[in-house]
Amino acid sequence: MISSVLAARRNDGRAALIPYVTAxxxxxxxxxxxxxxxxxxxxxxxxxxxxxxxPLADGPTIQRSSFTSLKNGTTVEGVLADLARFRAERDTPVVLFTYLNPLLRYGVDDFLTDAAKAGANGLLLTDLPFGADPQLEGAVAQSPLDFIRLVAPTTEADRIPEIAEGGSGFLYYISRTGVTGARTELRQDLAEEVEALRAHVGLPVAVGFGISTPEQAREVGAIADGVVVGSALVQILDEHGVEAGARFLAELRAALD
Amino acid sequence: MVRPGGLLPRSTVAVTTIIDPQTDRFGAFGGRYVPETLIKALDELVAAYAQALEDPAFQTELEALSADFVGRPTPLYHAKRLGKAAGHSDVWLKREDLNHTGAHKINNTIGQALLARRMGKRRIIAETGAGQHGVATATACALFDMECVVYMGEEDVGRQALNVYRMQLLGAEVRPVSSGTRTLKDATNEAIRDWVTNVASTHYIIGSVVGPDPFPRMVRDFQSIIGREARAQSLKRFGRLPASVVACVGGGSNAMGMFHAFVPDVEVELVGVEAGGSGIESGRHSASLVAGTPGVLHGSLSYLLQDSDGQVAPAHSVSAGLDYPGVGPEHSFLKDSGRARYTFVTDEQALRAFHTLSELEGIIPALETAHAIAHVIEEGAGVEGPILICLSGRGDKDVSHVAQVEGRGSLI
Known part of the structure; x- marks a missing residue:
């Protein structure tokens, strides 16, 4: 599902728009x-x-949204139920983005089964890098969910083919060292790095961390298969609500089209 | 058997290590559950540490600094009046409180700062709870002329004001952390975020036997001087190994440093004392080994206080240094393998022991250490043979906080 959407966008001649929100x-x-x-x-x-x-991989905006969400009583079960309700209405693929411990507590196999049943299409675990836990990584890889793996600017070249090998859907390239969060400027070397990465792997490459404006989205869209926008959107949802968030997303989309 | 040679257990690794060389884990525990961005830095650290262990110059410099700057070896002291109060004639204190900066923490920070210098990293970050690790890190950074940033939970900044000022005097920048529970756990999150961001220039000196590999084994090795000295001193002073070795456990660095040399001596009981806070039933405690379940926090799999949805539960202890919902993965291994036993004492028992040791021996212990003392006062009478307690730190930092807790108002 994820790879077919990315392939379709490629045929359209534009990058896929991948917003992040906190449940x-x-x-x-x-x-x-x-x-x-x-x-x-x-x-x-x-x-x-x-x-x-x-959330130790996240900057202040997504930290805040996570704490608010937990105060709102969010549970794994509840999120999967919401996801199933959304899935009944729309086909847009969903990647669950989280940390390992809630899965361990829920039971990894049960989680993978229940998430797929609820309509999730992929899973991204920020604190499960390639090689950290082969058994667990094997379980995710064999599940119906695409295993979205991350590559960082610090990742050694010889690691990249191995990471890509175990992943599916797309490869997530972290645009800079650091935590999630909006930035005013993209790094100079980004285009070169993404180009090198795409030359080495068969998977589509999405770029995230720090992309916050339509201009930046257009810039990244020109070099990558997908553009992830997280903190900037979460902040707008936080301050101005759902409609404003949707308007911002439409602007990003217009910049990519 | 007295272990020969340098401060680092090069000659003893084969005897006492319980790391699986294939996975860098302690049984099932430990690992490297971190963002991808940190993998390269951890690989570099593993390599640099392995090289340092093989380099006699590194060992010689560490040994010299431990002797001349830290003040090692620390004494083994026969606490006769404490023993009497515990109903036991043979209670001994390993005086880590007599180290420079007043706690065992400096054993680790000097070692890691030397390692950072070898790696060409001039910027150091650290997390701190009670402030002892922060002070020890700031001290090492002053010594080696390194930039130092210490993350400290806002709540701890309040209850450990003296240590905040000490760190500033030593030239460190203290950054209060206001997210989450505003204690050690969140200070550690923030330090990891800094490291992910500035990983090329920065070394993160973790203060306990926690975090991703190689930190738990590296911090243990730097702290293992405690147990190696204490073991040799025991043989010399009372002609046998202690029957029981007792230490407090938050993250578990003083306990791991004390236990490590004794792990192969199966006749020696190893007891870790966690912070029972207001009591285990109250839910307000920091006893992850006694009352937690395995989970992943701060890069490793270990016992953890968590709720039914896998969210980390807030810890509580009167002592800021034990106020942590996780614990070092090697302790989890020692617990599950049955080699060590873990128990707890409450805030109230620890506060009472804080007074008892001060009055009976003229030693004001850190509130963390007071937990180990309290356990021996409660249960020492049942032990046949010498009891060895790791007196991990002195309590000057806690005097104002204890006065406040006991209703005498603020002293500063």
């Missing part, structure tokens, strides 16, 4: 309306964050 944020019952609004505003794939109490 249960800004309010307990906003997950389904937010997902639907994003799908209708032109999202090609959606990353849905399952909040964790200790």
């Amino acid at each position: 249960g944020h800004p309010s307990a019952d906003s997950t389904v309306p937010v997902l639907t609004a994003l799908a209708d505003a032109g999202a090609d794939i959606i990353e849905l964050g399952l909040p964790f109490s200790d």
Whole structure:
């Protein structure tokens, strides 16, 4: 599903737009309306964050949204139920974005089964790098979910083929060292790095971390198969609500089209 | 058997290590559950540490600094009046409180700062709870002329004001952390975020036997001088190994440093004392080994306080240094393998022991250490043979906080 959407966008001659939102944020019952609004505003794939109490790969914006969500009573079960409700309405592929511990507690095999049943298409675990836990990685790889793996600017070249080998859907390139969060400028070397990465792997490459404006989205869209926008969107949802978030997404989409 | 040679257990690794060389784990525990961005830095650290272990110059410099700057070896002291209070004639204290900066933490920070210098990294970050690790890191950075940033939870900044000022005097920048529970756990999150961002220029000196590999084994090795000295001193002073070795456990660095040399001595009981806070039933405690379940936090799999949805539960302890919902993965291994036993004492028992040791021995212990003392006062009478307690730190930093807790108002 994820790779066919990316292939279709490639045929259209544009990069896929991949927004990130945190489940249960800004309010307990906003997950389904937010997902639907994003799908209708032109999202090609959606990353849905399952909040964790200790989001150490995230910057202040997504940290705040995670804490708000947990205060709103968000649970793994609840997020999967919301996802199933969204899936009944829209086809837009969803990647669950989270940390390992909630899965371990839920039971990894049960989670993979239940998430697929709820309509998830992919899984991204920020704290499960390639090689960290072969057994667990094997379980995700064999599940119906695409295993979205990350490559960082610090990743050694000889690691990249191995990471790509174990992944599916797309490869997520972290645009800079650091945590998630909006930045005013993209790094100079980004185009070169993404080009090198795409030359080495068979998977489509999406770029994320720090992309916050339509101009940046256009710039990244010119070099990558997918553009991930997270913190900037989460902040707008936080401050101005769902409609404003959908308008922002439509602007990003217009910049890519 | 007295272990020969340098401070680092090069000659003893084969005897006592329980790391699986294939996976860098302690049984099932440990690992490297971190963002991809950090993998290269961890690989570099593993390589640099392995090289340092083989380099006699590194060992010689560490040995010299430990002797001349830190003040090692620390004494083994026969605490007769404490023993009497515990109903036991043979209670001994390993005086880590007499180290420079007042706690065992400096054993690790000097070692890691030397390693950072070898790696060409001039910027150091650290997390701190009680402030002892922050002070020890700031001290090492002053010594080696390195930039130092210490992350500290806002709540701890309040209850450990003296240590905040000490770090600033030593030239460090203290950054208060206001997210999450505003204690050690969140200070560690923030330090990891800094490291992910500035990984090329920065070394992260983790203060306990926690975090991704190689930190748990590296911090243990730097702290293992405690147990190696204590083991040799025991043989010399009372002609046998202790029957029981007791240490407090938050993240578990003083306990791991004390236990490590004794792990092969199966006749020696190893006891880790966790912070029971207001009592285990109250849910307000930091006893991850006693009452937690395995989970992943801060890069490794270990026992963890968490709720039914896998969210990390807030810890509680009167002592900022034990106020942590996780624990070092090697302790989880020692627990599950049955080699060590883990128990707890409450805030109230620890506060009482804080007074008892001060009055009976003229030693004001850190509130963290007071947990180990309290356990021996409660249960020491049942032990046949010498009891060895790791007196991990002195309590000057806690005096104001204890006065406040006991209703005497603020002293500063």
